[in-house]
Amino acid sequence: MTRFSILICSLFLASGLFAQDEIIREAAPTDMVGFNFDWILGDWERTNDELGKETYESWTKEGNSYIGHGYTIQEIEFQRDTISQEFMKLSGENFEWILEVSIPGVTDKPVQFIMSELQDKSFICVNAKNDFPKSIMYSKWENGLFAEISGGGESVSFDFRKR
DSSP states (O other), X not given: OHHHHHHHHHHHHHHHXXXXXXXXXXXXXXXXXXXXXXXXXXXXXXXXXOTTEEEEEEEEEETTEEEEEEEEEEEETTEEEEEEEEEEEEEEETTEEEEEEEOTTTOSSOEEEEEEEEETTEEEEXXXXXXXXXXXXXXXXXXEEEEEEXXXXXXXXXEEEEO
């Protein structure tokens, strides 16, 4: 009799867990898919760069995806040279938004960051398994764009103004 009641309780608990999982999955599509990120579109120039460096970011829209390209220029021995660049893609997939980041010469394939927070004009994407950054945040304010990469006790802030 005791084994039978343990089996019944186990089945009851398991069915409750599966039902909870279905509720979460049903809520996800309305939370994130179809959200508009047009506020990130345009050409942006970093205003808080290190002396001698210039950083730019450009965002366009292709279908339902947002495509970003960022690069930093530095003057080295009287010549301006691109010292770093990255390619980004923000797209809705399987009821969630994913930010993919590729850095030529650093990443073999795009690193995926899953959107964890979403507001009207800001979002945060995370990847706890990535060394750095673990979190990428974008926020629109008045005439500017703010971005921050962080993780492992480090953070780098980017203040951009529209070009």
